Amino acid sequence: MKGGVIVNVERIARKKISESIEEQIEGMIASGQFKPGEKLPSVRELCTLFGVGRSSVRDAITALKGKGIVDVKQGEGTFICQFDSSRMFQYTMLLPSEEDVRELFQVRKMLEPGIAEMAAKNRSPEDLKKLKLALSKTFENDWEADYHFHQVIVHAAGNKMLTQFIQFISTKMQKAMIDFYQYIQPHEAFLKEIASHHYHIYESIKQSNSKDAYIHMLNHLELVENILQTSLARIQR
Structure with a gap:
């Protein structure tokens, strides 16, 4: 949920759950649903949004942090980093089949x-x-x-x-x-x-x-x- 508005997402399939969450969040950032400097919904809210467990959401956030796409601030939350959206394509390891x-x-x-x-x-x-x-x-x-x-x-x-x-x-x-x-x-x-x-x-x-x-x-x-x-x-x- 962002500003009281429900964001359109897809429910996640069982396999590669964290990777699917990661891809969807990247897509939301690329499309402008989440903008640089903004705070992501909490882990609990993301769990509800995607219909998944906490561990999958945490793994996805960890992967996004490793790519430099988000910054996790202890006690404050997860924030979108300033970045060029073209970089995100380079980071995406899973090409569509x-x-x-x-x-x-x-x-x-x-x-x-x-x-x-x-x-x-x-x-x-x-x-x-x-x-x-x-x-x-x-x-x-x-x-x-x-x-x-x-x-x-x-x-x-x-x-x-x-x-x-x-x-x-x-x-x-x-x-x-x-x-x-x-x-x-x-x-x-x-x-x-x-x-x-x-x-x-x-x-x-x-x-x-x-x-x-x-x-x-x-x-x-x-x-x-x-x-x-x-x-x-x-x-x-």
């Missing part, structure tokens, strides 16, 4: 083209302004701007249940985007192609062309998945 990526994009391809289609039908003038601003920021080639662009589309679709479901898988989406942008940063051709995809998605929603919105989003997700799978295959050789 090809199966993880495939399953995530199976879900995304089932949901997001339909969400883009709904956004083209339901978007308001205010939604369109927000989407245009989000689009402009994606040209900075930053994973957070890309993530925000997709979230604005979800909001523009106007379905609260879909919004909640996307929030449920948001940690996995953020991690995939961090990995993706780490790989494509040196590849100008990929960056231009992604920018072109975002532009066509925006234009189809702007023109209320639901069919094109669906197709452009599906093509975009298939491209991103293929690039991620290719990068993972090269790393694992």
Whole structure:
């Protein structure tokens, strides 16, 4: 819990519990849910948040401290250190598997083209302004701007249940985007192609062309998945 607001998290599977907690906290920091200098919830609150035991939370905090991501002050609590979010990728030892990526994009391809289609039908003038601003920021080639662009589309679709479901898988989406942008940063051709995809998605929603919105989003997700799978295959050789 942060400032009385419940943070969206995923319940933790049994295996590698502390590592899963560690990854989720890293994702929250990278996404800005927790900011440098802020205090993390107490061990007891984190146990409740993740539905796990104290030892798993303590092990995760110890690992984060070892990475220099948090600072544990005796009697005061655990605080987020000042850091560059790109460093966190270098610290993350567990790369997603090809199966993880495939399953995530199976879900995304089932949901997001339909969400883009709904956004083209339901978007308001205010939604369109927000989407245009989000689009402009994606040209900075930053994973957070890309993530925000997709979230604005979800909001523009106007379905609260879909919004909640996307929030449920948001940690996995953020991690995939961090990995993706780490790989494509040196590849100008990929960056231009992604920018072109975002532009066509925006234009189809702007023109209320639901069919094109669906197709452009599906093509975009298939491209991103293929690039991620290719990068993972090269790393694992």
